[in-house]
Amino acid sequence: MRKKIVAANWKMNLTLAQGEQLVNDIIAAGIKLSEGQEVVIAPPFPYLIKVKQLIRNYPGIYLAAQNCYSEKSGAYTGEVSAEMLQSIGVDFVIIGHSERREYFSETNAQLAKKIDLALANGIKPIFCCGEPLEVRKAETQNAYVAQQLQESLYHLDAAALKNVVIAYEPIWAIGTGLTASAQQAQDMHAFIRSQIAEKFGREAALGITILYGGSAKPSNAKELFSSPDVDGGLIGGASLVAADFTAIVQSF
Ligand code: PEP
Numbered sequence: 001m002r003k004k005i006v007a008a009n010w011k012m013n014l015t016l017a018q019g020e021q022l023v024n025d026i027i028a029a030g031i032k033l034s035e036g037q038e039v040v041i042a043p044p045f046p047y048l049i050k051v052k053q054l055i056r057n058y059p060g061i062y063l064a065a066q067n068c069y070s071e072k073s074g075a076y077t078g079e080v081s082a083e084m085l086q087s088i089g090v091d092f093v094i095i096g097h098s099e100r101r102e103y104f105s106e107t108n109a110q111l112a113k114k115i116d117l118a119l120a121n122g123i124k125p126i127f128c129c130g131e132p133l134e135v136r137k138a139e140t141q142n143a144y145v146a147q148q149l150q151e152s153l154y155h156l157d158a159a160a161l162k163n164v165v166i167a168y169e170p171i172w173a174i175g176t177g178l179t180a181s182a183q184q185a186q187d188m189h190a191f192i193r194s195q196i197a198e199k200f201g202r203e204a205a206l207g208i209t210i211l212y213g214g215s216a217k218p219s220n221a222k223e224l225f226s227s228p229d230v231d232g233g234l235i236g237g238a239s240l241v242a243a244d245f246t247a248i249v250q251s252f
Pocket residue numbers: 009169173174175176213214215216234235236237238
């Protein structure tokens with residue numbers, strides 16, 4: 001059975017004290033995780049060690065970084081390597097979020113290098129893909145997402161792919177209040193799974209966790225997560241409010 005994951009992407013929000021409070025409130029809510037379900041929290045880099053300490057006694061709650069660099073080490077001022085993340089116990093890393101693609105010009109080829117470094121350091125990449133509005137309007141979203149998968153993931157073998165999570169995040173739905181309909185999400189997730197099956201085989205396709213991201217909130221999470229190929233969510237805005245995030249986690 002593949003893992004079900006709800007991941008919180010705090011982006012560049014919250015002070016350390018606010019972040020601690022948020023994690024403590026999520027823990028205090030006493031969320032009940034069902035079999036195979038995981039919660040992942042992705043705070044900004046400076047809070048990773050603190051959040052690791054806060055969640056350490058709670059099985060099922062994992063730590064993610066929001067990014068890592070595409071080189072192993074060296075003179076890259078301001079960057080953070082996958083090895084550094086591994087050395088502080090980070091479990092997952094978000095790779096290729098659309099904001100990084102847009103504001104920091106990250107390319108599919110660069111993301112492939114980040115994926116390799118994350119995997120080489122025992123960190124599971126949460127690989128984000130998804131189309132902008134003009135692509136959706138032109139109804140060419142499948143080809144667009146297929147290319148993202150091909151250029152960033154298809155150099156892996158099926159064994160390595162087992163440690164990758166995919167997050168489908170239509171850019172037009174991120175932080176906009178617009179959500180893909182449950183049918184739109186299901187259609188794309190099924191398409192992604194079919195692509196994975198074609199390249200890596202049926203077992204790999206059935207085993208890979210595919211998350212939906214884009215204005216997910218307590219009022220729509222249940223419907224989105226009930227689709228057969230949607231294995232959870234990557235949550236931005238609603239992950240900053242403990243009550244909303246815990247309600248989303250309990251929507252499975
Ligand atoms: C995201 O940035 O990954 C995201 C899904 O954001 P939001 O939930 O705010 O749309």
